[in-house]
Amino acid sequence: MSKPKPKIKKEAVPMPKQDPKERGHNFNEVARGYTEEQAVAEAERCLQCVKAACVNGCPVEVDIPAFIQLVREHKFDEAIRKVKEKNSLPAICGRVCPQEEQCQANCTMGKVGDPVSIGRLERFLADWERERGYEIPQKTASTGKRVAIVGAGPAGLTAAAELIKFGHEVVVFEALHKPGGVLIYGIPEFRLPKKIVEAEAEYIEKLGTTIKMDAMIGRLRTIEELLEKFDAVFIGTGAGLPLFMRIPGENLCGIYSANEFLIRVNLMKAYAFPKSDTPIYVGKKVAVIGGGNVAMDSARCALRLGAEEVKIIYRRSKQEMPARAEEIENAEEEGIVFEFLTNPRRFVGNERGWVKAMECIRMRLGEPDASGRRRPIPIEGSEFTIDVDTVIIAIGRTPNPIIQQTTEGLQVTKWGTIVTDENAETSIEGVYAGGDIVTGEATVISAMGAGKKGARAIHKYLMKSE
Amino acid sequence: MYAIVRKRELAPHTNLFEFSAKEITVKTKPGQFVILRIDEDGERVPLTIAGANVEKGTITVVCHEVGKSTKQLGRLKEGDFVQDLLGPLGKPAEIRKFGTVLCVGGGVMVAPLHFQAEAFHEAGNTVIGVIGARTESHLIYEDEMRKVCNELHVATDDGSRGYKRMDFLKGLLKAKKVDRAIVMGPVVTMKTVSEFTRPYGIPTVVNLIPIMVDGMGMCGACRVTVGDRMMFACVDGPDFDGHQVDFEELMARLKMFTPQEKLAFVFQEEGGRSQ
Ligand SMILES: Cc1cc2nc3c(=O)[nH]c(=O)nc-3n(C[C@H](O)[C@H](O)[C@H](O)COP(=O)(O)OP(=O)(O)OC[C@H]3O[C@@H](n4cnc5c(N)ncnc54)[C@H](O)[C@@H]3O)c2cc1C
Ligand SMILES: Cc1cc2nc3c(=O)[nH]c(=O)nc-3n(C[C@H](O)[C@H](O)[C@H](O)COP(=O)(O)OP(=O)(O)OC[C@H]3O[C@@H](n4cnc5c(N)ncnc54)[C@H](O)[C@@H]3O)c2cc1C
Ligand code: SF4
Ligand code: SF4
Ligand code: FES
Numbered sequence: 054m055s056k057p058k059p060k061i062k063k064e065a066v067p068m069p070k071q072d073p074k075e076r077g078h079n080f081n082e083v084a085r086g087y088t089e090e091q092a093v094a095e096a097e098r099c100l101q102c103v104k105a106a107c108v109n110g111c112p113v114e115v116d117i118p119a120f121i122q123l124v125r126e127h128k129f130d131e132a133i134r135k136v137k138e139k140n141s142l143p144a145i146c147g148r149v150c151p152q153e154e155q156c157q158a159n160c161t162m163g164k165v166g167d168p169v170s171i172g173r174l175e176r177f178l179a180d181w182e183r184e185r186g187y188e189i190p191q192k193t194a195s196t197g198k199r200v201a202i203v204g205a206g207p208a209g210l211t212a213a214a215e216l217i218k219f220g221h222e223v224v225v226f227e228a229l230h231k232p233g234g235v236l237i238y239g240i241p242e243f244r245l246p247k248k249i250v251e252a253e254a255e256y257i258e259k260l261g262t263t264i265k266m267d268a269m270i271g272r273l274r275t276i277e278e279l280l281e282k283f284d285a286v287f288i289g290t291g292a293g294l295p296l297f298m299r300i301p302g303e304n305l306c307g308i309y310s311a312n313e314f315l316i317r318v319n320l321m322k323a324y325a326f327p328k329s330d331t332p333i334y335v336g337k338k339v340a341v342i343g344g345g346n347v348a349m350d351s352a353r354c355a356l357r358l359g360a361e362e363v364k365i366i367y368r369r370s371k372q373e374m375p376a377r378a379e380e381i382e383n384a385e386e387e388g389i390v391f392e393f394l395t396n397p398r399r400f401v402g403n404e405r406g407w408v409k410a411m412e413c414i415r416m417r418l419g420e421p422d423a424s425g426r427r428r429p430i431p432i433e434g435s436e437f438t439i440d441v442d443t444v445i446i447a448i449g450r451t452p453n454p455i456i457q458q459t460t461e462g463l464q465v466t467k468w469g470t471i472v473t474d475e476n477a478e479t480s481i482e483g484v485y486a487g488g489d490i491v492t493g494e495a496t497v498i499s500a501m502g503a504g505k506k507g508a509r510a511i512h513k514y515l516m517k518s519e
Numbered sequence: 520m521y522a523i524v525r526k527r528e529l530a531p532h533t534n535l536f537e538f539s540a541k542e543i544t545v546k547t548k549p550g551q552f553v554i555l556r557i558d559e560d561g562e563r564v565p566l567t568i569a570g571a572n573v574e575k576g577t578i579t580v581v582c583h584e585v586g587k588s589t590k591q592l593g594r595l596k597e598g599d600f601v602q603d604l605l606g607p608l609g610k611p612a613e614i615r616k617f618g619t620v621l622c623v624g625g626g627v628m629v630a631p632l633h634f635q636a637e638a639f640h641e642a643g644n645t646v647i648g649v650i651g652a653r654t655e656s657h658l659i660y661e662d663e664m665r666k667v668c669n670e671l672h673v674a675t676d677d678g679s680r681g682y683k684r685m686d687f688l689k690g691l692l693k694a695k696k697v698d699r700a701i702v703m704g705p706v707v708t709m710k711t712v713s714e715f716t717r718p719y720g721i722p723t724v725v726n727l728i729p730i731m732v733d734g735m736g737m738c739g740a741c742r743v744t745v746g747d748r749m750m751f752a753c754v755d756g757p758d759f760d761g762h763q764v765d766f767e768e769l770m771a772r773l774k775m776f777t778p779q780e781k782l783a784f785v786f787q788e789e790g791g792r793s794q
Contacts (some may be wrong), residue, residue: 091525122783228604228605228735230556230603230605234651245580266603267603267605269605272546272551272606273542273543273546274546293735293737294736295735295737295738299748299749302743302750304743304772305771306771306774306775309740313738313739317732321563324704328560329560330587331563332562332779406771408612453735455736468666
């Protein structure tokens with residue numbers, strides 16, 4: 054362990070970003086990434102703590118001090134290998150992990166200055182590697198066992214990568230026409246370029262996984278039928294069913310769920326319309342309802358598609374916003390307007406059935422609720438109306454229901470999530486599950502952690518039945 | 520990639536396609552649909568399955584050209600491929616012995632209606648078929664329908680063949696005991712027929728085709744109001760109780776992207792993209 058340098062900079066090396074005025078009109082990535090010099094300079098700030106608290110904050114326990122030490126020594130190839138021991142999708146996690154609540158929240162440097170920018174270093178290494186071409190590890194001797202994975206989101210793809218490494222044959226079934234789950238259909242290009250997701254999915258295919266697209270399990274084949282051909286099944290179908298407000302006027306034209314809006318823009322590339330075939334309509338005055346990553350992404354997409362004014366309507370205050378801090382800051386810089394402590398009551402339409410206004414009410418914060426956040430309470434009499442021509446509802450998503458509806462004997466909670474034991478096994482023997490389908494909406498890295506855990510449990514199960 | 524193994528022009532701008540899709544055929548039931556994407560930049564086009572041949576490994580759809588994507592599909596030939604074909608989607612129609620079943624279809628949707636009428640016939644029902652089109656040359660599947668219906672009526676909007684419009688149904692419903700009605704076709708047809716059956720309390724199933732994107736319950740573009748509930752047609756339907764559907768809302772929502780679609784169309788006609 055090398056001694057920390059005598060004088061350590063309190064401030065993190067800033068991330069080069071596209072100018073806010075410019076980026077509000079394009080879909081290119083906002084954050085540009087560290088150069089080698091910047092990465093090494095940032096790595097120098099790490100104290101190489103013996104009891105590295107940062108590692109405890111990472112759901113997949115990346116050996117953070119070890120990989121940072123290798124960055125300092127300019128051994129980028131060894132550093133990325135170190136990261137990949139625990140995290141098979143670092144280019145993605147480095148970009149979208151809520152680091153301020155995870156690894157960086159615990160960083161010792163954070164007590165005296167900025168925490169070490171662990172995510173940015175991970176991203177740097179992954180990009181460095183991708184530019185040079187991946188190293189494909191040797192294939193493990195085959196066990197002759199076959200595993201089916203349902204859903205090609207971060208949970209499913211991570212489980213696939215793990216299982217292949219154990220020597221099992223893996224087939225991933227994905228209903229959409231592209232792998233990646235939320236990474237491809239939800240998170241926008243300017244935050245996570247699609248070529249990165251494609252490259253990571255390709256890497257997993259190169260490891261030897263087969264990914265079958267256009268395959269909706271539950272309809273094309275049931276879980277029961279998969280079990281006839283495979284020795285085990287992992288379900289990672291995510292939480293994609295959009296919630297609506299259930300208030301009057303919600304089905305007016307011009308009102309989208311965030312998922313519809315983002316699927317059109319990202320998966321179907323509506324921003325390139327009419328070169329791509331899928332249309333989208335964005336008016337002049339856009340209101341986005343919600344305060345999470347999904348709301349930020351929707352608002353920033355709307356801005357890039359030509360809206361004159363984009364407002365985020367959130368019923369709590371800024372402190373309670375669940376979005377990543379960096380994305381809130383990016384949205385503010387780009388000129389998104391925030392209306393805190395505000396909730397819509399109803400939508401008003403014109404004679405053609407299009408939304409033209411939204412009646413809102415002001416809120417105040419009461420006692421903390423079950424989630425630990427202070428509960429918003431409407432202030433009666435504070436109603437007011439704002440003019441809108443496009444509304445995007447981003448108030449949450451619930452589990453995709455098809456598997457639950459079509460699998461007899463699969464235990465499900467009242468929220469629609471699949472019940473698993475501590476080994477990620479469901480109520481059906483040989484069927485495992487993980488990611489948003491088990492926890493409800495969470496994060497990319499926790500879905501990956503669940504994929505990894507599921508894969509290990511499946512491996513144990515398959516080798517035991519030998 | 521999915522090959523077109525057979526293509527037939529059934530009426531002006533209306534083509535039957537048989538796609539090679541072995542896996543889908545095994546699971547297909549009447550009432551379900553597929554979503555296809557022609558190429559890498561293509562949009563997701565939902566089409567109702569009009570037949571499945573398990574031995575041949577093919578599914579049949581009949582597509583009417585209305586805009587950019589359906590016209591592009593219409594230009595494909597036997598031996599050509601489409602990039603994606605996802606299905607079967609949606610809940611299958613409820614097929615069992617009801618007694619007398621009235622099957623009403625309009626335009627291109629007569630083809631998938633035939634798939635259901637055939638199943639109702641095989642389940643031992645008396646099937647009264649009604650097929651309609653804008654004008655005589657647009658009538659499709661008449662012979663096929665005749666084979667599976669105990670009686671078949673024909674109507675056109677302009678009266679060029681059979682009854683003029685669907686109003687004759689009022690008389691038919693007065694004269695006959697009908698136990699169940701199925702309506703597939705334009706929204707106006709579904710709405711009109713549902714109004715005709717309402718006074719008799721005949722359970723009436725309408726097959727809704729709102730605008731869809733993913734077709735798997737993730738976007739809510741296909742949301743419709745049925746009674747006082749919000750339903751997603753792609754996963755909760757596409758069949759719903761015609762006496763409870765808010766057809767006005769559905770009609771407004773179907774027009775949501777009309778200006779953009781016109782743009783895509785012009786762009787295509789002026790050679791913005793190959794095909
Ligand atoms: C807009 C948006 C922004 C986000 N931003 C962040 C962020 O910045 N940081 C972060 O950590 N998290 C973020 N999240 C959350 C994160 O993306 C999810 O928690 C994570 O993707 C869950 O992974 P998963 O593998 O469980 O499911 P998903 O990513 O949802 O993948 C599930 C896959 O299963 C497929 N599928 C569903 N049903 C079937 C079926 N029956 N048969 C076959 N396939 C099926 C789906 O098509 C999908 O591809 C965001 C989410 C959204 C929507
Ligand atoms: C579940 C389902 C099943 C369907 N089955 C069939 C079928 O068997 N045969 C068939 O010919 N068509 C069917 N359709 C309609 C078909 O999908 C649309 O006509 C097609 O997507 C239009 O694409 P386009 O680019 O050619 O036209 P666009 O340029 O997108 O639209 C042209 C015009 O068609 C209207 N339109 C757009 N989408 C729909 C829609 N979903 N339903 C009705 N009108 C629409 C628009 O308002 C517009 O005015 C079905 C639709 C759904 C949702
Ligand atoms: S995977 Fe995420 S939480 Fe873990 S170290 Fe990397 S950025 Fe931090
Ligand atoms: S806690 Fe911070 S300073 Fe300590 S090892 Fe981890 S990253 Fe380095
Ligand atoms: S088409 Fe997306 S939810 Fe039905």
